[in-house]
Amino acid sequence: MTTASPQDKPRVGLFVTCLVDMMRPSVGFAAVKLLEDAGCRVEVPRAQTCCGQPAYNSGDRPDTQALARQTIAAFEGFDYVVAPSGSCAAMIHEHYPALLAEDPAWAERAKDLAARTHELISFLTDVRGVKAVAARFAGSVTYHDSCSGLRELGVQAQPRALLRSVEGLTLKEMQDSDVCCGFGGTFCVKYPDISNTMVGDKTACIVKTGAGTLLAGDLGCLMNMAGKLQRQGARVEVRHVAEVLAGMIDAPAIGEAAKP
Amino acid sequence: MQSSARSFTENARVAMADPQLKRALSKVKVGFIDKRATAAERLPEFEALRDTARDIKNHTLEHLDLYLERYEETLRAAGGHLHWCATAEDARAAVLEICRRAGAKTVTKGKSMISEEIALNDYLEKNGITPVETDLGEYIIQLRHEPPSHIIAPAVHLTKETIEADFRKIHTQFAEGRSLSEPRDLVDEARQVLRERFLKADVGITGANFLIAETGSSVIVTNEGNGDLTQTLPRIHIVVASLEKVVPTLEDMSAILRVLARSATGQEFSTYTTISTGPRRAEDLDGPDEYHVVLLDNGRSEMLGSEFREVLRCIRCGACMNHCPVYHAIGGHAYGWVYPGPIGSVLTPALIGVEEAGNLPNASTFCGRCESVCPMRIPLPKLMRHWRTREFERHLSPKAVRFGLAFWAFFATRPALYHWVTGLQARIMGALGRRKGRFASLPLAGGWTRHRDFPAPEGRTFQDLWAERQKARGG
Numbered sequence: 136m137t138t139a140s141p142q143d144k145p146r147v148g149l150f151v152t153c154l155v156d157m158m159r160p161s162v163g164f165a166a167v168k169l170l171e172d173a174g175c176r177v178e179v180p181r182a183q184t185c186c187g188q189p190a191y192n193s194g195d196r197p198d199t200q201a202l203a204r205q206t207i208a209a210f211e212g213f214d215y216v217v218a219p220s221g222s223c224a225a226m227i228h229e230h231y232p233a234l235l236a237e238d239p240a241w242a243e244r245a246k247d248l249a250a251r252t253h254e255l256i257s258f259l260t261d262v263r264g265v266k267a268v269a270a271r272f273a274g275s276v277t278y279h280d281s282c283s284g285l286r287e288l289g290v291q292a293q294p295r296a297l298l299r300s301v302e303g304l305t306l307k308e309m310q311d312s313d314v315c316c317g318f319g320g321t322f323c324v325k326y327p328d329i330s331n332t333m334v335g336d337k338t339a340c341i342v343k344t345g346a347g348t349l350l351a352g353d354l355g356c357l358m359n360m361a362g363k364l365q366r367q368g369a370r371v372e373v374r375h376v377a378e379v380l381a382g383m384i385d386a387p388a389i390g391e392a393a394k395p
Numbered sequence: 396m397q398s399s400a401r402s403f404t405e406n407a408r409v410a411m412a413d414p415q416l417k418r419a420l421s422k423v424k425v426g427f428i429d430k431r432a433t434a435a436e437r438l439p440e441f442e443a444l445r446d447t448a449r450d451i452k453n454h455t456l457e458h459l460d461l462y463l464e465r466y467e468e469t470l471r472a473a474g475g476h477l478h479w480c481a482t483a484e485d486a487r488a489a490v491l492e493i494c495r496r497a498g499a500k501t502v503t504k505g506k507s508m509i510s511e512e513i514a515l516n517d518y519l520e521k522n523g524i525t526p527v528e529t530d531l532g533e534y535i536i537q538l539r540h541e542p543p544s545h546i547i548a549p550a551v552h553l554t555k556e557t558i559e560a561d562f563r564k565i566h567t568q569f570a571e572g573r574s575l576s577e578p579r580d581l582v583d584e585a586r587q588v589l590r591e592r593f594l595k596a597d598v599g600i601t602g603a604n605f606l607i608a609e610t611g612s613s614v615i616v617t618n619e620g621n622g623d624l625t626q627t628l629p630r631i632h633i634v635v636a637s638l639e640k641v642v643p644t645l646e647d648m649s650a651i652l653r654v655l656a657r658s659a660t661g662q663e664f665s666t667y668t669t670i671s672t673g674p675r676r677a678e679d680l681d682g683p684d685e686y687h688v689v690l691l692d693n694g695r696s697e698m699l700g701s702e703f704r705e706v707l708r709c710i711r712c713g714a715c716m717n718h719c720p721v722y723h724a725i726g727g728h729a730y731g732w733v734y735p736g737p738i739g740s741v742l743t744p745a746l747i748g749v750e751e752a753g754n755l756p757n758a759s760t761f762c763g764r765c766e767s768v769c770p771m772r773i774p775l776p777k778l779m780r781h782w783r784t785r786e787f788e789r790h791l792s793p794k795a796v797r798f799g800l801a802f803w804a805f806f807a808t809r810p811a812l813y814h815w816v817t818g819l820q821a822r823i824m825g826a827l828g829r830r831k832g833r834f835a836s837l838p839l840a841g842g843w844t845r846h847r848d849f850p851a852p853e854g855r856t857f858q859d860l861w862a863e864r865q866k867a868r869g870g
Contacts, residue, residue, distance in 0.1 A: 151857050153807075157817050158850065160857035179861050181814065184807045190800055192761060194783030194792060198804040205808060282762035315720045319760025321796075324842035326404065326758050331846035332411050332724040333760075362847030365833060390850035392832035 147175040148213035150206070150227070150252070152220045153185040154354040155375075159389065162354060165381035166219040166255050172381075173263040175215070182209035186218075186226040192320055196234070203231050204241055207248045215262065216252040219377050220353045221284015224254040229287050254284050255377060256352060260293040267300035270382030275305040277346035278376065279337070279360065280313045281353035294352060294376050301379060307344040311336075318359035334363040342369050348388075350376040361389040396514045396542055398747050400731030403754035407725040416726050419552050423545075427717035430661025431768065438657065448651045449772045452708040455642055459699060462608040462641050463690075469611030473673030475686040483513040486691045490515060490600065490633055493687055494524055497631050499597035505615060505622035506530035507602025508546055508711055509635045509691055511733045512746065515600070526600075527592045529621040531585050538565050544727030544735060547659050547713040552726050555581065589621070599625040599683070603636035604655070604710065606688070609644040612672040613688060616655065616665035623669050632671065632683040637691045639699075639707040645670075651710060654770035659712035698745050702781045706741045708771040715765035715775060721758060730755060737765035741778040749782055753791055756782035818856050825854025 147170050155162045163179075170177045187202035206227065210216045218224040228249050235245040259265040276298065284290035291313075298306055317323060317333025337360060341349050349364070349371050351357050361373035372388035387393050399406060410416055435441045455462055467477050480486040486509075494502060502519065504510065504526055516526045516537070528537040532550035536543055538561055543549030550558070559575045562584055574580055601622050605614040613634045615622045626632045642648050656662040675682030698707060716722040716736025727735030732752065734742050740755040749756075756779035765775045786792045806813045828834055828851020836844045843849055 153817075156857040157821050158852045160853055160855060160860050163857035163861070179858070181858060181862075182810045184810050184813045187807075190804060192780065192783065193796060193800055194780065194785070194787030195800050195804070196784055196787075198800065198808070201804070201808050205810070209810075282760065282764070286763040286767050313764075315760050315762035315764070317720070317760065319762070322758070322760045324840070325796075326407070327842035327845055328404075328408050328411060329721055329724050329758065330760075333720050334847065336720075336724075358850050359847065361850055362833070362843070365848045366835075366846065386853065387832055390833040390848055392830060 144174055144176045145214040146212075147177050148210045148216045149177055149179045150183060150186070150210070150216050150218035150223060151179060152218055152223045152354065154358070155219055158358065159354055159375070159386075161383065161386040162219050162375040162377055165375065165377040165383045166217070168381040168383060169255065169259055169268070169377060170217060172268070173259050173265050175263070178213070180209040186223040188222065188226050188320055191226065191230065191234070200234055200238070203234055203245065207231070207241065207244050210248055210251075211244070213251065215258065216248065217255050217258050218252070219255045219375065221254045221281050221288055221290050222353050222355065224252055225283040225287035227252040254288050254290050254352065256297060256380070257284075257288060257290045257293045260296060265297065268297055268380045268382070270380055271302040272304040272379050272382075272384065274303070274348055275307050275344075275346040276348040276350050276379065277307050277309045277341055277344045278312060279309070279316060279341070279349065279351040279356060281351050281356045282315050284352050285313055290352065294350075297380050298350070298376070304379070307346040309340040309344045309346075311340050316356045316360050318356045320355065323359060330359075331363075334359055338363045338367060338369060341371060346371065348372045348374060348379075350374055350379060352376050357389055365390050396511065396517075396733055398732045398751055400743060400747070400752040400755060403729060403731055403758060406729035406731055407758075410725045410729045415554060415557065416552055419554050420723055420726050423548075423551055423717060424723050427660070427713075431658055431714060431717070432661075434657040434661040434663065438653075441654070441657065444650065444654050445770050445772055448654050448710075448770055449708060451642060451647045451650060452771060455647075456639065456699060456704060456707055459638070459641070462643055463638060465608040466606055466611060466641050469609065470673070470688060471611070473611045473686075474676075475611060475673045475688060478687060478689045479692075480689055481692050483691070483693050486513045486635060486689050486693070487515060487518045489689045490635065491519065491522055491524075493631065493633055493685075494519070494598050497597055497685075499524055499631070501525045501527060501592065501596045502598040502600055503527050503529050503593055503596040503625045503629065504533070505599070505601035505617065505625040506533050506549070507600065507635055508543075508733065509602055509637055510600065511543060512637075512693065513635070513691065515635070527589070527596065529589050529593065529625055530617070531582060531619060531621075534585055534589065535561065542728065542733065545713060545716060546711050546734060546736075546738070552728065593624045593628050596625075596629045598631045598633060599627075599629040600633045600635060601626050603634050603640050603688075605648045605651070606636055606641040607643075607645055607648060607670075608641055610672055612645075612670045614648060614668065614670050616652070616668050618660075618662075618666040620667055623667060626669070626671060626683065627681045630683055631685045631687070632674075634671070634686075634688045635691065636688065637693065637695055639695055655710055655712055658714040658768065658770040694746055703741065703745055703778055705773050706738070706745070706778055708773055709738055709742075710771060711738075712770060714768045714770065718764045718768050720762065720764070721760070737775040737779070738773075741775055741782070744782050749786060749789075750791065753782070753786050756780075814856065814858050818859050821852045821856045822854060825852045828852070829854070
């Protein structure tokens with residue numbers, strides 16, 4: 136793959152996601168590295184912002200449709216569109232076609248984008264056939280299955296398979312790794328107390344594994360769990376799975392200060 | 396039942412502060428989930444059966460008028476009486492009239508969610524008739540004057556210690572020093588009390604898991620056998636059921652039964668599956684003299700013609716709430732009406748109005764676990780989202796949410812402006828949070844920071860850094 140000329144390499148549009156863009160660009164660069172290592176040419180259209188989920192899940196269809204059209208237009212012509220998030224990838228892959236089904240000008244384009252859109256880790260394994268990564272990580276990790284990636288896109292075995300190829304890494308499975316962490320986008324601010332009970336149950340499972348690092352594929356969930364772990368004073372570092380797979384763990388973990 | 400769905404948030408807060416409830420709910424999380432998973436695994440065709448079950452109901456709903464008319468014909472041919480009831484009020488009145496004509500003083504009842512939906516017990520009591528719940532869980536909550544907190548395990552919010560205390564307080568006919576610490580003791584005592592009631596009842600009321608168009612039968616599945624005693628011992632049997640319970644044939648019922656108990660309790664089959672077809676015939680050993688079916692619409696035919704049609708496939712197994720992390724956190728009573736959990740979050744707004752129950756479809760993370768286990772493959776998150784859309788369209792969602800969304804969407808649909816603003820925001824927040832890496836409190840984010848820290852952004856947006864990288868590479 137690496138010997139292919141640039142013209143043979145698939146052209147991948149990175150859907151950065153609004154959270155990675157604003158909060159943690161490191162995840163975006165880790166995604167770029169993983170994609171380039173997998174033989175892709177990566178471009179980042181500047182006409183993208185957010186996939187529209189905050190509006191969609193609040194019942195605001197007009198704004199969601201506007202954002203869907205904007206995203207579709209921004210990613211026209213790419214062989215693939217890849218997001219370092221199961222949630223945003225599922226939004227495009229699963230929901231855009233239904234959202235624009237009755238819009239004759241956009242219905243087909245929505246379906247076309249949906250077919251080309253993938254979550255990062257499953258894209259690496261299932262589309263690009265990546266079986267191992269060249270990364271090292273000294274320590275134990277536990278992995279949380281974020282809901283949309285897991286249930287809408289079937290992302291479960293893929294990240295674990297790649298993590299197993301990381302030299303020095305031990306994977307310690309937590310109980311209920313497939314149970315929601317209580318983030319749920321606007322849910323965590325609309326129903327903060329319920330969300331808190333849910334994330335409290337989750338961090339109990341995380342801490343019980345004794346793993347030093349928590350990984351997942353969605354920054355929203357990661358920020359929620361990191362925030363709770365830190366409030367509880369738990370000594371668990373929290374990172375996006377792409378950072379570890381790319382071997383890019385120089386940035387401080389989520390919610391941690393830079394080491395002096 | 397009076398709804399308290401409007402105070403959902405407060406209900407939930409109270410529920411989460413109750414340590415007894417937390418203990419009781421921790422059993423739901425483990426017991427039901429493991430048993431369902433084992434049962435599903437042991438049946439290789441389980442997933443295919445879910446498709447079959449879904450297709451049967453879809454077909455039935457597509458031709459509901461036809462199958463209901465057929466059901467009426469076969470029911471009447473078997474000697475039963477059908478009472479069409481458009482509203483809960485009609486259904487209550489129909490039941491009361493049958494009881495009055497029979498001069499009934501006591502009615503025994505099998506477990507029925509429709510009876511809860513139409514608040515039948517209160518109504519009968521007000522009219523001088525004593526209803527006696529005979530399902531153990533229902534019996535316990537009736538003693539406590541509580542609504543069910545789960546559709547198949549109505550007393551799941553209680554621990555055995557609480558139930559023991561209730562029995563000691565109410566069953567004063569038994570010796571004070573008796574042992575009641577084991578579940579077995581509680582069951583035996585309830586059985587002893589209920590046996591007398593069964594024999595004295597004038598009318599027996601049950602629900603129905605299925606109505607069979609082909610034969611005019613009603614079908615109940617139970618684990619305690621109380622349903623059978625309820626419907627065979629008294630002179631009159633009344634079935635209260637909603638119209639979407641109808642399926643074309645016994646064969647169709649059997650297909651759905653194969654996913655019902657497995658999804659509900661992890662059993663291959665419930666202990667009792669009882670098919671009732673009309674009153675006692677001359678050659679029958681037992682059975683009632685009169686057999687009535689009170690068939691309730693209560694807004695369902697309207698749902699049939701709406702985007703909520705799929706919820707009418709529900710067979711009330713409870714798997715959605717058994718697997719719901721929100722239900723695990725708050726229990727069933729916090730939902731404030733008859734149907735809790737994900738199914739309630741879709742059904743309740745349809746039955747009592749989205750103005751009253753608007754919180755319910757919002758209080759979900761859309762984690763999708765309910766849909767992943769629903770034997771009838773009801774897309775519960777999608778249907779909850781439909782309610783949110785209706786609320787938004789009718790301007791029922793909170794002003795702060797609407798304003799916030801409009802503000803955010805203004806920027807999000809203008810990429811150049813958006814990148815400029817987020818770039819600035821990332822720099823400011825990054826600088827403010829650099830020392831600790833996180834914020835313990837943030838203006839406008841109290842909901843988040845009340846319980847958790849908020850991670851500081853790294854300081855630059857990806858878009859800005861990417862643009863710099865491309866430039867440096869001579870792009």
